[in-house]
Amino acid sequence: xxxxxxxxxxxxxxxxxxxxxxxxxxxxxxxxxxxxxxxxxxxxxxxxxxxxxxxxxxxxxxxxxxxxxxxxxxxxxxxxxxxxxxxxxxxxxxxxxxxxxxxxxxxxxxxxxxxxxxxxxxxxxxxxx
Amino acid sequence: xxxxxxxxxxxxxxxxxxxxxxxxxxxxxxxxxxxxxxxxxxxxxxxxxxxxxxxxxxxxxxxxxxxxxxxxx
Numbered sequence: 001x002x003x004x005x006x007x008x009x010x011x012x013x014x015x016x017x018x019x020x021x022x023x024x025x026x027x028x029x030x031x032x033x034x035x036x037x038x039x040x041x042x043x044x045x046x047x048x049x050x051x052x053x054x055x056x057x058x059x060x061x062x063x064x065x066x067x068x069x070x071x072x073x074x075x076x077x078x079x080x081x082x083x084x085x086x087x088x089x090x091x092x093x094x095x096x097x098x099x100x101x102x103x104x105x106x107x108x109x110x111x112x113x114x115x116x117x118x119x120x121x122x123x124x125x126x127x128x129x
Numbered sequence: 130x131x132x133x134x135x136x137x138x139x140x141x142x143x144x145x146x147x148x149x150x151x152x153x154x155x156x157x158x159x160x161x162x163x164x165x166x167x168x169x170x171x172x173x174x175x176x177x178x179x180x181x182x183x184x185x186x187x188x189x190x191x192x193x194x195x196x197x198x199x200x201x202x
Contacts, residue, residue, distance in 0.1 A: 017150070017191055056192035066192065070150065097191055105148035 011043075013074045015101035018087070019066035019094040022053045029067060032092060037073065039083045046073035063094050072101060135172030139181075147177060149184035152193040159185065163198035 020029050037046050051068035060066075080098065087096045138157070139147065148154070158166045158173070158181050165185055168178040188194040 019191065057189075057195040058192055060192060095191065097187065099187070103146035105146050106151055106154075107143040108145065 011074050011076050013072065013101045014080075015099055016071045016073070017097045018069045018071070019056075019060075019096065020069065021063065021092045021094055022065040022067045024067065024092055028092075029069065032090070033069060033071070036083060036086055037071070039086055040073060040075045040079045042073055042075055044074070046071045060094055066094050137172055137174050137177065139173055139177040144177075147180035147184045149187035149191075150193065151184075152188055155181070155185050155188050155194055159194065159198070161199050163195050 018033070020032070024032075033046075033048060040046075049070040051070065053065055053067050056064060056066050084096075084098060087093050142154070144154075158171055160166055165182055168175065171178075173181060185194060189196050
């Protein structure tokens with residue numbers, strides 16, 4: 001049989017949300033992130049967005065707070081099992097979620113002009129009160 | 130007689146794909162007890178309701194939204 005012509009791209013883009021123990025130092029968290037991302041054999045470094053410490057909506061074990069980090073990276077799917085295993089075994093990771101990032105999420109970022117217009121609208125609303 | 134169409138809050142906000150990390154948006158689509166609001170009440174299009182329900186479930190897992198709300202601790 002002829003080989004299938006269409007093949008999935010060798011790499012895919014993922015988004016990972018980590019919830020770290022909020023008692024950890026910021027430097028330790030950055031170090032751990034680097035260690036995890038080293039397992040992925042990334043062609044280009046992952047982009048990390050630090051939300052910082054925030055309250056959890058419900059208690060997870062003994063944790064009331066967590067340190068949230070969102071990472072984006074492109075890697076081959078076969079790298080993921082080892083990566084997830086490391087996350088699972090690490091006690092400082094309270095929870096994590098790896099998902100495919102194939103859509104632009106949310107609303108597009110507003111331009112300066114639109115932001116100004118919105119601010120003007122907000123001011124109008126305040127006057128009415 | 131047909132009721133006039135409700136505007137969809139997701140379309141109005143200019144959202145391309147519902148973001149599971151936007152807990153302030155998702156909080157508008159859950160009830161006081163934390164259940165997912167039916168689209169007949171929120172006026173969300175079917176496509177966005179499907180995205181919403183997945184997003185809310187992910188947000189719950191990440192402790193951005195509660196599974197059960199309004200319960201005495």
